[in-house]
Every structure is written in structure tokens, then in C-alpha cells.
Amino acid sequence: MATDCGSTTSKARFFKKLGNEYRFVASGEAPTTVEAPFEDVTLGVRNAIREVEELTGHKLLAEHGIIAPSSGKKKGVDLYVTTSSAGGGLQMMVAGVVKTMTAESAERAALGAGAIVMDVMAVDDGRRPHEKIGRIRYLRPDMILMAGGTDGGTIKHVVETAELIDAAEPKPRLGVEFELPIVFAGNKEARKLIKLILDKKYALKVVDNLRPVLEMENTDPARNVIHELFMEHVMSHAPGYDRLMKWTPIPIMPTPAAEGKMFQTIAETYKANVIGVGLGGATTNVYSIYENEFVRTVSANLGMSYSICNVLKEAGTENIIRWMPFDIDDEDLRNRLYNKMIRPTTIPQNVEDLVVEHAVAREALRLGFQHHKLLARPLRGIQRQRTIADIFEQEAFEETYIDMLHVDWLAGTGGLLSHAPRRAQSALMLIDGFQPEGVTNLAQDSVFMMPHLGVLSTIHPKAALEIFEKDCLVRIGICIAPRGIGKEEDVMKVVVRMPDNSVLEEQVSFGSIKKVPLKEGEKAEVEIFPFRGGDVGQGSGKRRKVVVEGGVVGIILDARGRPLILPEDNDERKQKLIEGFKALDAFPEKLYEMGGD
């Protein structure tokens, strides 16, 4: 049995050994009960597990908690594990000396540990000391990560930051009487002074410098100690967690940390560059494993339920409306989303409402990825030889190292993606939100169990991997999308040698999208001739031959160009969207009846 205590719902997933293999059996969900009036996380967990009991007839709960070990065929479990992002997850503040160097490394370390970063402070962030003190006081983080100075580098600025933190006297969010944990992962020469300033009032932990030299980032020690402190200081003070911790023999993991583990599993299993996303009710978590570099970002206020209006605020109505094949009044849209925000557990009942939510999801994904790219970039502060051309191309030099042409997998999880009635809908949301280029595998979590498997993998990797491959990872298909913009008359041609050796030739005009069915488990050889100026990984206009594996939707031929620009003319835009939806068989006919007018 594995549970995830989410910000809105607690989700139970029941796994069982059937014959020789581990499989997913049933799931149950119930509202999370960490906050008032219940203030006991175990109530929500019990309710979710009770649903599983009802569905399976397997007795799981007793007065004291979960029955373990299993005592008979239909009673108890051998192992119970859980993740948690309830009560806002792990909320951290990070500080460093230089904003783009040690502070950025500290931010990556905290995000890597699955935290939500509330603020990044640096000596050069433009704020005056009293402003920073005011901010630290106001935030009430669960934990602070302090970095700064390479080993043997500045001490003064590091101490200055410690003095500011001390002056602010930050109080932890949970349990007012406890000491706030502070992790120091900066210049080792400054340790003695930092201890003098912070050791008495705070639960100070000193670990190896996360940026010992400018050329290297070493975030693991900081990340590990953050996990330790999360259990010791944060979780143990959240309502009901003391009891929940006794139910499970292994530490409770922050949800994004567990989710990230499974995306790493995809990268390891397929030896591939992977971008993953967890689109949740409160946050959007983006993960990239690119050239073995793992980066995780948590966009705290981009979510599909109680932070849905923040997506609206950041994206603007025009950007959301552009994904809808019908006209909608700006005001109507805003009122709808505000109503979703205040009643976040409601679900779309008609297709129109479903399309509205999917449009917002595309923007949440786009914005989340934009945020991610700001952190998935080369280390700053390293001396490099620059030519005149580099100086002119300064902007490009600062950009992310993720090249979409070399991303092999794009995978999604989270309630909205997992519950999308047709997989083609998730495919389109992922494609429109991330705009994959070249040849990219698309996959999604079947019923939202990646966090569960992530935490399970820390103790039983074999079971986690088996369930992941058989019941969790749904291959949606392959997206073939040339980079570049073509002209109306341009055409992308694809020659597919199907598993039965038949050859299929498809042509897609620039601006359009099509699909070629290819089932899960089936392989085909595809020869791609991009439209003029389009690049699918071999250079502009060059053909590419590749063997692909199918999925629920099949091979998606996306010749809409990259970057993806929708037609400016409203009617033409709606028409194009409808064509695309129809080509992928993404929605019921009813939607097209209301489009166009």
C-alpha cells in the first residue's frame, strides 16, 4: 500500500504480487485532512484506504492504523509507504552570495530536494538589508538553506547573510516552539563564524559546500540533509504526521522528490534525455534529465485547482483562449476560473468546460517549463574564453542547455493529465505546452501513481519498476515535429514501414497535425522529410530515418512549426484547432458542433 498526501486529496494505491509479478490493483481517494478543522493527516489517509478496502474486499485498516505485516490472503499489507505535499509541502528560503552563482546553486539544491522555494536572497539582489529582514520574518519558511562563497573565498558576505537571518529571527511555519532548521552549505572557512551566530537559536546543520569551486556544483550533501530535516523537524510537527510516521518503516518523502525519482527511472531505463511534468492542483513540477544532469523545479503557484487563477494572471486570457476552438467571453472565462478556484474539487461536466480546463493546463505547462529553463542552464561565473561573436550572442549564451531536438521523452503525471478522458487530449496538452522538436516519445502516468512508485523504489526497486512498466507508464505515442517555420505551401512527408512490412506514406501541410496509428508495443521504421527549413535533428531540411515504438494514440505528425504560432485570424485559428482535434480524434463530436460559430 502506498499513499500520497497531496495538497487537496490523499491518494491510496494498492499493489499486489499476482503470480510472479507485482501489479497495481486498486486506488482510492479522499480529501486531505492536514489542516483545520481535522488537523490530522491520518484521517484522510484512512478514508482513501477505506475506498480501496471497499473496492477490493481486502482488509487493510485496524484501530491502530494499517495492518502490517499481512496476515492471510485478504488481510493486511507487507509494506506501507507514503509521500506528502500536504499543507503546502516543504517550503524553503534559500540564500547565497551572488544571485546568479551560489544563490542559484542553492536554489537548485532546494528544488532538487523537492522543496518549494519561497524566496532567493543574495547580497546583490538589489534589496536593502531591512527589506530582506522584513521578508524573512514574513515568510515563515519550514527551513532555510544558506550557501555562499567558494571554499576559501568570501567570508564577509556569508557572515553578513547569517547576521541578517539571525536579526530577522524567523519562526517556523509549523510548531512555533521549535527551532527552525538552517542548513549551511557554503564556504568551509566560514563555518566557525556561522556556528557562532546561528547555532544557539536554530537547528543548524553544516554540510559540504554546494559550490566548492565555481566550476562545480555539489548539491547532494545539502539535498540529503534537507530530506533528513524535513522528517525530523517539519513533518514531525505537521498535524497527525507523528502517527503516520509510525505506520511506515521508511521516511515520508516529499511528493516532488518521489515523482522525480520515477522520471529518473525513465531516463535510466531508456538511456534517454527526459522531460517530466507533474501538473498538480497547487503546483507544477518540471523535471529534466538531460545529458545526465538532473534538475527539478517546483512552480509553487501554477496549478489547476486553488492556484488556477494564478495561471490566468500570469498567462493572460488571450493566451488561454487561443487554445479553444470556440468563442468565449473574456469575462465569462475569468468568472469560470475564479469559480473553479473557490470550488477546486469540481470537475467539468460538459465538453466545453473540459476544453477550458485543458486550455489552462497548456498554459500552466508552458509557464512551468519556462520557469524550469531558467534554472536548467550552465553554471554561471565560470571563466570562459569568449570571442567577439559570443559577446554579440550574449543572450543565447545565458539560455538553457536543454535543446528540445535532443529530448527523447516527454512524460506527464498529475490528476488532470491522468484523468483526461482520451489520451490524445493529454498528448496535445503536452505537445502544446512543451513544444517538443524532432522525434519525441510521449508518455503519461496511467492513474497517478508515480509518487507512490517513487517512494516504493527506495526500498523495493524491483516491484516499483515492474509496476511502473506494466501499469503506470502509458505510452501515448511519438511526436514528430520539425523545428522552424515553413510556408503555407510547404509539406512534411513521412514514409512509415509498418510492423506488417506495409509502407505508408503521409503528407502533412505546414500548420497542420495528423496521426498514423501504431499500437503500443509495435515498432515501425519512419523516414521523415521535413518541410523546407524544418529540422528534425539532422539539420535544416535534412531527412531522418528512425525506428519508433507506438502508443495509444500512435505517431503524431506535427507540422505546425516551432516555435508554435497559431493563426492570428480568429476563425482560421479555431478552424485549425478543430482540424487538429479531429485528426487526432481527441474529443467527442459534440465539441465540433459548437465550434466555428
Next chain:
Amino acid sequence: MSSQAYTPGLKRKTATIVRKIRRLPIQGDVLVKRGDDVEADAIVARTFIPGEVHVVNVAGLLGTDAWETSEYMLKKEGEQVKEKEPLAMVKGFFGLFKRYAFAPASGTVERISDVTGQVLVRELQVPLEIDAYIPGKVVETLPTEGATIETPAAFIQGIFGVGGERKGRLMTIAETPNEALNAKQLRPECSERILVGGALVNNDALQKATKLGVKGIIVGGIDYRDLTSFLGYKIGIAITGQEDIPFTLIVTEGFGEMPMSEKTFSLLKKFDGKHASINGATQIRAGVIRPEIVIPRPELTTAKLGDFGEKREFLEQGLLPGTPIRIIRKPYFGALGVVSKLPVPLQTIETESEVRVLEAELADGRRVIVPRANVEIIEE
């Protein structure tokens, strides 16, 4: 297999026991004891929060090295200092020229750093008090943190609000729950009152209410645009209650023009002129916090509240045939009715999602199928 079921509900009670935990954000002194009768304005607990901190770059101002800062200090750590008083001084060539670093505010010298050359001056502590919020009896004290106050009261929850705790007398402005509240209806006698409107409040009315000094407005719906201009910014996340606004606004139904539910309206109207304590604080996450209207009813005895227990039991059972509900999502948004059937198997709805549904008989006689997630129980 998967299943999902929610039964969210807003409370609308004519008589109940309201308990409020009044807690300091940091530890302090509790000023009441168990059994005390308190007024809504009575101070229940008090603490002091550390004063503002000022950072003075002494080494920079004196032109000295950071490591010798202590040497030039005129004040020691822990010593009091007045605003503009010299903190540190250095003598120049042959003692002819003196340079000073002055205190930017009155307070205490908290830290002298020979590493950074900075000195921290902390202002005096600031008292922080919490009041009882509702009149009633202290039923429990939480040592160093606060107390729990209890009173019999009418209790109504809104769906969304902005602004924190406020107290005042209720004043019903709208004649019917369908009426929009406009500026013309607001007259000087609305000052200090909590106004009860109908289906909508517009920006003009909000502006006028500000001028008149009203304490609160309770209304069925509001347009997002008017809310944005009232606040001066767009709300992104549903966590409210800390806004710096002249009065508290409580929306009972949702965004857009929405007639206030008949039951809420008549309940508020029934208590026209009575004192109420309201709070717009809303937090929509696990364990939702909704805005509230508490109308203390000291005349009620425990005996009169006797049937409360039974009703509570009924509610805890969730949805049952006959349960009064309201639909909270399109295409039947706002419709009232009762549960007529609760089919067990999952059903496919128009979106093609397989969900748990219910059949409802609406007030107009129609029978409709809706996802269980899209209804709320009307608590009475």
C-alpha cells in the same frame, strides 16, 4: 479501478455553538481564565514582537577595517541607544578630524560584527494583542498561546471573502436575494454596519461603501473585475484574509451575478440589526477555510440547542436520497434541489469521464444527472 467522492458543504445554521480558538502567532501571556465572560473586543492574549532591525555599516562609514569595528564603538552590545546618537567614532590625523556613525533609530545595539563591520540596532519591542472576536465564555486556555471562546450563535459560511476580522451590526439593504446592490442604496446610516446585499455588488457600490465607512458587505456574487479594482491587484491564489482594505467582503455563492441563496438571505435578514463578527479569510486547500458570519445569540440555552447533535450525525453520513444540495458547476450552476438517486457504479458523462454521479430533482421539477463532485450539501 478508481473512485472519487466529495461532499463539500457550506454551513448555514440558525443556532449552533461557535467555538473560536484565539491564538498568538508566537508565545506570550494569556490575559483571561477559564470561565470568564468576555466581550468581543476584550484582549485575550498579548505578546511582544521583536522591533525592526537597522543595519549600520560602521566600518564603511568610519573608513576603517571591518575587523577593528569593536575598537571604535561607543556603545556595547546590549546597550540602549537613541536615534541620531553616535554609535561609533574614529579620530583622524592627530585626533583633529573625527568621523562618526550614528544610530538610525532608538533601540538596542544587538550585534557588533568584526567580520562584516556591520552593527545591528534593534528598535523597541512592539506589542501584539488578540481580542476575543466573539462575545462569550472562555472554555479553555492554551498556556502562553491564547484561549478558546464559546458562544451560542447563528453561523453562516460564505464561499469566498477578502479582508480579515471585523465586527458590526447587520443591515439588510437588498429587498430580495436577486437584487444587485448599487451605490444609490447606500446612505450615511450604513456607516459602521455590515451590509447584506443580493446577487451582486458593483464597483460604484464598493467605492461608496468605503467612503461611508462600512465594516463589511455580504453578497451573493461579485464580478472578478470589480474585485480586482477593489483590491488594486488580481488574486491568483485562494488564500485571503490579510488584505489591507477598508472593509471585509464576503461572497456567498461565487463569481458573476449570483442570487444569494434564499436560505442564507432570509437567515441574515432575520438577524437584521444584530451584532455580528465576520471574517473574510479564505483558504482553499486541504481542510478548507471559508469566510464566516457569526451572529452571537446569548439568549439561547444549551437545552434549546438540543437537536444540534442529531443534525450533525445526519451530515456526517454525506449524501443520501433526500439530502438538500446545490449544484456548483456548469451547466446547472446554482441550481437547488434534493438528491433523488445515488447510483453506485461509475457513469460516463458528456466529457466521457467515468465518475460517480447522482440524480437530483431540481426545484423546478427537472431531474438531472450530475457528478457527485459538483454538488454541495446545504447544511441547515
